[in-house]
Amino acid sequence: MSAYPIRHARWLAPGVRCLIVEAPRVARRHRPGHFVIVRPVEGSERIPLTVAHADADAGTIMLVVQAVGATTRQLCDLEAGGEVRDVVGPLGRPTELERFGHVVLVGGGVGTAVIHPQAAALKKLGNKVSAVIGGRSRPYVILEEELGRICDAVYPCTDDGSHGFHGFVTARLARLIDEDPDPVRAVITAGPVPMMKAVAEVTRPAGIHTIASLNPIMVDGTGMCGGCRVQVGGKTLFACVDGPEFDAHRIDFDDLAGRLTAYRSQEQAALEHLRQAVGEGSCRLAGAVARATGDALGA
Amino acid sequence: MKPAERLKLPRQHMPEQPAEARARNFREVNLGLEDRAAINEALRCLQCRGAKCVGGCPVGVDIPGFLAALADNNLAEAARVLYAANVLPAITGRVCPQETQCEVSCVRGNKGEPVAVGYLERYVADWAARHWDQVCEAAPPTGRKVAIVGAGPAGLTCAGELARRGHAVTVFEALHKPGGVLVYGIPEFRLPKDIVEREVDKLRRLGVRIECNVVIGQTYTIGDLMGEEGFHAVFIANGAGLPVFQNIPGESLKGVYSANEYLTRVNLMEAYRFPESPTPVIAGRRVVVVGGGNTAMDAVRTARRLGAEEALLLYRRSRQEMPARAEEVKHAEEEGVRFTFLAAPVEVLGTPEGWVRAVRCIRMELGEPDASGRRRPVPVAGSEYEIPCDVVVVAIGTRSNPLLTQTTPELKLNRWGYIEVDEQGMTSIPGVFAGGDIVRGAATVILAMGDGKRAAAAIDRYLAARS
Ligand SMILES: Cc1cc2nc3c(=O)[nH]c(=O)nc-3n(C[C@H](O)[C@H](O)[C@H](O)COP(=O)(O)OP(=O)(O)OC[C@H]3O[C@@H](n4cnc5c(N)ncnc54)[C@H](O)[C@@H]3O)c2cc1C
Ligand SMILES: Cc1cc2nc3c(=O)[nH]c(=O)nc-3n(C[C@H](O)[C@H](O)[C@H](O)COP(=O)(O)OP(=O)(O)OC[C@H]3O[C@@H](n4cnc5c(N)ncnc54)[C@H](O)[C@@H]3O)c2cc1C
Ligand code: SF4
Ligand code: SF4
Ligand code: FES
Numbered sequence: 001m002s003a004y005p006i007r008h009a010r011w012l013a014p015g016v017r018c019l020i021v022e023a024p025r026v027a028r029r030h031r032p033g034h035f036v037i038v039r040p041v042e043g044s045e046r047i048p049l050t051v052a053h054a055d056a057d058a059g060t061i062m063l064v065v066q067a068v069g070a071t072t073r074q075l076c077d078l079e080a081g082g083e084v085r086d087v088v089g090p091l092g093r094p095t096e097l098e099r100f101g102h103v104v105l106v107g108g109g110v111g112t113a114v115i116h117p118q119a120a121a122l123k124k125l126g127n128k129v130s131a132v133i134g135g136r137s138r139p140y141v142i143l144e145e146e147l148g149r150i151c152d153a154v155y156p157c158t159d160d161g162s163h164g165f166h167g168f169v170t171a172r173l174a175r176l177i178d179e180d181p182d183p184v185r186a187v188i189t190a191g192p193v194p195m196m197k198a199v200a201e202v203t204r205p206a207g208i209h210t211i212a213s214l215n216p217i218m219v220d221g222t223g224m225c226g227g228c229r230v231q232v233g234g235k236t237l238f239a240c241v242d243g244p245e246f247d248a249h250r251i252d253f254d255d256l257a258g259r260l261t262a263y264r265s266q267e268q269a270a271l272e273h274l275r276q277a278v279g280e281g282s283c284r285l286a287g288a289v290a291r292a293t294g295d296a297l298g299a
Numbered sequence: 300m301k302p303a304e305r306l307k308l309p310r311q312h313m314p315e316q317p318a319e320a321r322a323r324n325f326r327e328v329n330l331g332l333e334d335r336a337a338i339n340e341a342l343r344c345l346q347c348r349g350a351k352c353v354g355g356c357p358v359g360v361d362i363p364g365f366l367a368a369l370a371d372n373n374l375a376e377a378a379r380v381l382y383a384a385n386v387l388p389a390i391t392g393r394v395c396p397q398e399t400q401c402e403v404s405c406v407r408g409n410k411g412e413p414v415a416v417g418y419l420e421r422y423v424a425d426w427a428a429r430h431w432d433q434v435c436e437a438a439p440p441t442g443r444k445v446a447i448v449g450a451g452p453a454g455l456t457c458a459g460e461l462a463r464r465g466h467a468v469t470v471f472e473a474l475h476k477p478g479g480v481l482v483y484g485i486p487e488f489r490l491p492k493d494i495v496e497r498e499v500d501k502l503r504r505l506g507v508r509i510e511c512n513v514v515i516g517q518t519y520t521i522g523d524l525m526g527e528e529g530f531h532a533v534f535i536a537n538g539a540g541l542p543v544f545q546n547i548p549g550e551s552l553k554g555v556y557s558a559n560e561y562l563t564r565v566n567l568m569e570a571y572r573f574p575e576s577p578t579p580v581i582a583g584r585r586v587v588v589v590g591g592g593n594t595a596m597d598a599v600r601t602a603r604r605l606g607a608e609e610a611l612l613l614y615r616r617s618r619q620e621m622p623a624r625a626e627e628v629k630h631a632e633e634e635g636v637r638f639t640f641l642a643a644p645v646e647v648l649g650t651p652e653g654w655v656r657a658v659r660c661i662r663m664e665l666g667e668p669d670a671s672g673r674r675r676p677v678p679v680a681g682s683e684y685e686i687p688c689d690v691v692v693v694a695i696g697t698r699s700n701p702l703l704t705q706t707t708p709e710l711k712l713n714r715w716g717y718i719e720v721d722e723q724g725m726t727s728i729p730g731v732f733a734g735g736d737i738v739r740g741a742a743t744v745i746l747a748m749g750d751g752k753r754a755a756a757a758i759d760r761y762l763a764a765r766s
Contacts, residue, residue, distance in 0.1 A: 025518050039475060045568065045577045046475070070577050086475045088512035219568070219578075222473045222514060223700050224483075225560035226542040231551060236544060241702055255551050258653040262553040266579035273574035 003083040007060055012142045013135070015067045016110060017076040018052075023087045024059030026051065032117040033095030033213070033245055036061070037221040039086040040074040045270075047071045048218045048240075050190075051090060052113035052143075061087075064113035064142065070270040077278075091221045092244050095188065095211065097121050102128040102182040105151075106169050106199050108191025109135060112143050114213050115190055119150045128152050128182055132172045134191070138163035170198045177206065184208055189248065193260065197253035204249055212248035214239050216256060217263070231255045300342055300370075310412040311340040315630075322603045322634035325487045325571055329393070329421075337422040341369040344414045347406055352416060355404030357749040360384040362401060362416055369423060378427040381420060386459050387452065387748060389428060389494050392421030394485060395745050396624045428497060437506055438465035443762045446471060446530040448515045448703065451479020452744045453536035453735030455502060456751030457758075462505045464759050469530075470502075471513040476567065479538055481744070483567040484559070486597050488604065489627075492566075516703035521710070521731060531765070532730045532758045535718060536751065539736035540700025544693055545589075549647030554581050554655030558594045558694035565601055583690030585609040587658050589644055590694030591621040592741075596628065598692045599636050610636050611686065615643040615663050615676040641665070641676065645683060647691055657685045697741055715740065724754035725761070732758055 008020040026036055035050045053062035067076045078084065095118055103122050105115035112133045122129045129150070134157040135141035141156045141163055148154045156164030157172050165172045169191075177184045189199040190213035203210045216228045216239050223241035230239050231252035237243065314330040315321070321328050332340065344366040352362045361380050368377035381388050395401070397417040405413035443466045447454045450472035458468045476482055478495045503509065515521065515537070524530045542557035544550050561580065564570040568578035586602035588595050591614035602610040612631070614621060617640045621628060632638070639660075646659040662682035665674035699716035711719045711727035717740055718733040720726055726733050734750025736742055 025513065029518060043576060086512050088473065088475070088514060088518075090517055091514065219560060219563055220474065220483075222540070223702055224538075224540050224542070225563050226544065226557040227560040229544075229551070236546065236550065238541075241700075259551060259553060261653075262581065263579045266573065269574045270577045270579065274577070 003085050004087045005083045006078055006080050009078060009080045009082075012064060013140045015076070016140075016142060017065050017067070019063045019065065019075070019078065019084070020060050021063060021084055021087060022059055023061050023089075026087060026089045027054040027056045027059050027061050030054035030056070030061065030090050030117075031094030032097065032121045033092060034090035035092050035221075035244060036063075036087050036089030037091060037218065038063070038075065038084055038088075040071060040078060041085050044074055044085065045071045046086075046219060046221070047075075048091070048215070048221060048244075050114045050213070052116050054117070062113075064110050066110040069267045070274045073271070073274065088221065091240060093242070095121075095245055097125060099125045100127055100186040100209070102130070102180065102184050103186045103188065104173060104176060104184050105129065105131045106173055106187060106189040106191070106195075107131065107133045107143075108169055108189075108195040109140065110142070111189070111191030111195070111213070112141075112147075115188060116143055116146060118188055119147055123150055130155065130176060130180070132157065132169045132176065134158070134169035134195075135163075136160065168198070169195065170202050173199060174202050177202070177208070186210070187248075188245075189213070193253055193257045196248065196251075197257075200248035200251070200253070210248040211245050212251060213245045214243055214251065214256060216244075216259060302345055305342055305345060306407075308339055308343045310343065310415055311336040311418070313415075313418055318630075318633035318635075321488065322600075323606075325604055327491050328488050328630055331425060332418055332422050337419060338370060338372060340415050340419055341366045343407065344370070345406065351404040351406060352401045352414070355401045356384075357400065357743075357745050358384050358752060360388075360401070360420070362414075365423060366414070366416075366419060369419060374423060374426050375431055377423045378431050381423050382427070385420075385745075385748070386456055386752075387498055387744075388420045389424035390452070390481060390490060390498065391745050391748070392417050392419075392424055393490050393494075394624075396743060398625045400745070428494075437462055440467065441465040441762070441766070443467065443532075443766070444469070444530045445758060445762075446524045446528070446533045448533065448535045449473070449479060449537040449735070449737075450477030450499070450509060450511075451536060451538050451735060451747060452481060453538075453747035453751040454479070454534065455498065456748040457534045457536065457734070457755045458507045458751075459502050459505060460752055460755030461758060462502065462507045464755070466759070466762065467508075468506070469508040469510060471515055471519070472509060472511045473514040473537075474567065475511050477509050477511065483563045484594065484597065486562065486566055486601055488600070489597070514702065516706045521703070521707045521728065525728075525730060531762055532732065534751070534754050534758065535703065535726070535731065535733040535737060536735040536747070537700060537703055537737050539697040539741050540702075541698040542693070543696045543698055545644065545695065547644060547646050549649055549655075550693075552647055552649040552655045553653050554583065554690045555647055556581075556690065556692045558588070558590070558598045558692050559697070561598055561692045562594070562601065565605070571605060580605065581690055582606055583655075583688065585611070585688040586690040586692065587611050587613055587644075587686055587688045588692040588694055589613050590696075591616065591623060592694065592696075593623050593627060595692075595694035596623040596631055598694050600627075600631050600634060602690070602692070603634050603636060607690075609688075611688070612636060612638050613642055613644065613658075613660065613686075614638065614640050616673060617641055617665065620673045639686075643676070643678070644691070648685065655689050655691055657687045658691055659683055659685050699737065699740070723757040723761075724750060725757065730761060
């Protein structure tokens with residue numbers, strides 16, 4: 001069976017890789033908010049990744065992957081000229097985009113890849129689009145240039161103040177809401193769970209329409225297994241078919257955060273197994289992974 | 300052999316892996332009949348005229364026909380007769396609920412035990428796999444293209460039948476591997492995956508294209524297939540899907556699974572080989588499975604094999620009402636699975652870290668019969684109690700999967716969201732047919748195959764009328 005050739009591969013930040021993959025069917029159908037499920041090599045786990053950009057004419061999609069465990073690391077190990085074993089999609093419901101007025105996109109770490117396609121689409125609809133993007137320190141702020149070409153304003157933030165705003169994205173968002181002459185009508189956020197939870201709290205008092213893109217553990221991505229279930233407004237919904245984006249003010253983020261830790265000890269074992277199989281010495285990624293593992297960027 | 304002599308022959312036993320050993324491995328439980336035993340079993344068939352057993356089989360296998368050939372030790376002929384009606388006998392011989400279909404109708408069951416049709420079907424099919432390459436010739440190409448949605452038993456059967464008739468068939472499958480429930484649901488110890496692969500390979504050699512990683516409703520719509528993609532007809536066989544949860548407190552706890560997820564992790568993703576296979580599963584020490592069907596039975600027996608010291612099946616009705624195949628219930632018991640009848644969970648209890656620690660249950664008693672004719676379980680007030688456990692698997696059924704139907708508004712659904720079809724298997728959209736679980740709700744492999752076969756004939760007629 002056919003695999004999915006990799007046209008380009010480069011590092012965006014330590015442990016964060018950008019892959020341009022040939023997947024013409026996905027590219028043709030892609031709308032902002034869609035994701036794919038990927039298996040890097042035969043035998044790999046199935047993992048969900050957002051389509052960070054799609055080029056229907058070239059038949060390619062862009063994936064931005066943070067190496068956090070065995071499967072994302074296998075993916076980051078791939079090079080241009082190689083191939084991804086399986087790519088299925090586009091999955092999920094596209095983001096409900098409209099002419100809001102002033103929209104703020106809040107991305108943390110690789111969550112910035114999720115908001116990237118939304119920025120362009122929102123701009124096209126005639127919105128004023130601001131992006132608040134965060135990372136631990138300067139190298140971890142990604143896609144700033146790309147977003148700069150699309151958005152009306154980009155506000156990079158770093159935890160250590162090495163670049164842009166010194167502090168969390170939530171603080172910068174709060175300031176924008178207070179100070180921007182154009183009232184913020186909608187916020188779309190993607191990133192680590194604690195960050196999205198905090199964003200929801202920033203926008204709740206003013207009742208600003210807020211959408212969060214959730215990242216529960218998935219298996220099939222087609223509604224068959226129920227592993228991706230999340231609690232929204234007191235109801236159990238399946239993120240892969242009902243989401244992955246939901247009204248942030250109604251999401252039970254603690255429930256999601258809890259479920260994401262279900263396999264922590266096995267994830268360590270899988271990583272250890274992969275390390276031994278690959279051979280630690282030969283692995284370029286080892287350092288990057290060690291830095292990235294368990295470290296919620298931008299949170 | 301005279302009927303009186305045939306009547307004297309006892310039903311042959313299926314050799315099995317010893318229960319002790321098999322409760323800890325994933326190899327097939329049933330080992331298959333020896334040659335002599337198979338012939339003796341075939342000799343038990345009385346070759347009835349107007350054989351009742353045939354009416355019990357949803358695809359009408361000529362049972363006396365293939366048994367007569369087998370009794371003569373003419374395996375090639377037995378295989379020919381069998382395959383004429385059933386393209387996947389190695390699978391149905393293993394998983395059909397024979398005790399409610401062909402075997403229940405066998406006259407020998409009136410006094411004593413019915414002929415073991417399932418065992419013999421499996422025997423002939425396994426022989427055929429080793430000795431008889433029965434890939435039949437495809438008819439000359441008709442120039443017609445048919446798309447099939449889903450590579451489960453319904454889709455695969457329909458694909459084979461259409462390819463034989465010379466149509467160009469493409470099967471679109473959402474997962475990375477074809478087979479449907481046969482690969483992600485039914486475990487290796489009941490249906491070895493290489494058997495499914497063998498059948499899929501046969502279809503490929505017949506010219507069927509199988510394209511994995513395509514989700515119809517997302518990657519393409521039905522409209523795309525019938526339009527831009529140039530297919531002349533479509534058969535929808537995407538299965539039932541969406542697991543049902545009870546909506547009781549605690550279902551988000553770590554260690555609560557739907558049976559679909561639990562089985563998919565173990566079967567399709569091979570979590571039983573973790574960490575060689577990178578997909579994990581929480582292997583509980585004490586596992587409670589809720590339900591009473593084949594799915595529940597597969598989950599609870601899987602739990603034993605993953606090392607559970609205690610694997611308990613919790614069913615809200617009594618043993619008689621359990622819909623699972625009789626053989627699975629017997630095997631589960633032998634493997635040390637415990638059963639608790641007339642009880643249902645009301646809450647899953649967790650540790651402060653969010654892991655399952657127990658289920659709270661309530662006892663039931665049987666009241667008046669409900670719509671299904673089975674006596675309705677009624678909770679007994681004040682009878683709650685706790686069962687300590689660390690994994691809970693919910694196997695109480697599935698709903699229709701809306702992924703495809705919601706992007707195809709013209710498709711007429713019934714009130715449960717399943718697709719409506721006419722006697723031909725055609726949906727409300729001309730040229731678009733459907734069958735299997737997405738039409739029937741959770742049913743069986745052979746019914747799905749029967750639908751696939753009927754739809755293929757109808758599609759063939761539809762295409763002929765239009766060319
Ligand atoms: C809709 C969606 C879109 C996503 N988009 C991106 C993206 O664009 N870029 C990106 O780098 N990551 C994205 N993720 C997260 C990504 O899927 C996980 O990081 C990945 O599955 C981890 O796999 P692993 O084997 O490398 O790590 P593991 O060792 O398995 O896990 C590391 C951490 O990732 C989480 N995780 C594990 N398995 C899954 C899973 N199947 N699904 C989700 N989270 C999991 C766990 O909470 C764990 O803490 C997305 C997730 C979802 C649901
Ligand atoms: C655990 C378990 C055990 C069972 N045991 C037995 C048994 O012992 N005996 C028996 O007779 N029956 C059994 N059944 C029931 C039987 O497996 C089903 O009735 C049968 O598989 C239905 O066949 P199908 O072809 O309709 O669908 P499925 O087998 O469900 O196949 C549907 C296929 O379509 C794919 N798909 C779904 N959506 C899309 C889409 N949008 N685009 C493309 N592809 C899609 C799915 O990935 C899947 O591969 C069992 C079921 C389960 C879950
Ligand atoms: S296909 Fe199933 S029901 Fe029909 S004869 Fe074979 S085992 Fe019996
Ligand atoms: S009913 Fe029983 S005995 Fe009669 S033909 Fe069928 S299998 Fe043979
Ligand atoms: S990932 Fe299986 S239902 Fe969503």
